[in-house]
Amino acid sequence: MIKDLFKNAFKDRTVGFYVTLSAAIIAFIGALLYLITDGTDRTFSLGAFLFVLIGAISVALTVFTDMKFAPVIPSVLYTAGLAMCLRVVLPSLSDVWNGVHFIGGNAVLGTIFAAIFLVADVCSITACFMEQRKFESYTKAE
Numbered sequence: 370m371i372k373d374l375f376k377n378a379f380k381d382r383t384v385g386f387y388v389t390l391s392a393a394i395i396a397f398i399g400a401l402l403y404l405i406t407d408g409t410d411r412t413f414s415l416g417a418f419l420f421v422l423i424g425a426i427s428v429a430l431t432v433f434t435d436m437k438f439a440p441v442i443p444s445v446l447y448t449a450g451l452a453m454c455l456r457v458v459l460p461s462l463s464d465v466w467n468g469v470h471f472i473g474g475n476a477v478l479g480t481i482f483a484a485i486f487l488v489a490d491v492c493s494i495t496a497c498f499m500e501q502r503k504f505e506s507y508t509k510a511e
Contacts, residue, residue, distance in 0.1 A: 378432050385499025386431065389440050392492035393428035396421050396447055399485035403454075411474030414457045420450030421486055424493075431501060440497045447490040454483050 400421040403413070424446030430439040458479035460472040 374433065381503040383500045383503055385440075385496045386501045388492050388496040388499065389428060389431050389443070389501065392447070392489045392496065393425045393443060395485065395492070396443075396450075396489035397425035399482060399489060400425065400450075402485075403482050406478060410478070411472065412458050412461050412476065412479030414453045417450045417453035417457070417486070420446045420453060421489070424450060424489075435502055440493065440501060444490065444493040444497055447486060447493050451483065451486040451490050454479070454486055458483050 400418055403418055403421070424443040427442045427446060430436060430442060457474075458476065461474035461476040461479055464470055464472050464474075465476045
């Protein structure tokens, strides 16, 4: 039963599916690294971490179902996570731009994670416009 579920999950998949899956892997690894390396810094946002992590987990809908809207769900969550990440990174980045130390925080690390979340988001949004599974057209022999 479970073996067949996983066997059918990857059967007849297109490039769009693998783009969605790679975006989830990038987002999942990025979210875990975000938690590990930046968890105590001012540029950390629990909301960003949760949105990106839940988005990576929600790709299971794309893997195990053929719902047309399934790739949109992680895209929305990645976008929300990216926005929350940028909300806490930009004040620290403005300190670097202005040459002052007013807000604090690790602007470089925050920018790296914002870039990782952006890559996952762009890949996921791109995959929304691609087919996720090859559907063969069956014709009846008359």
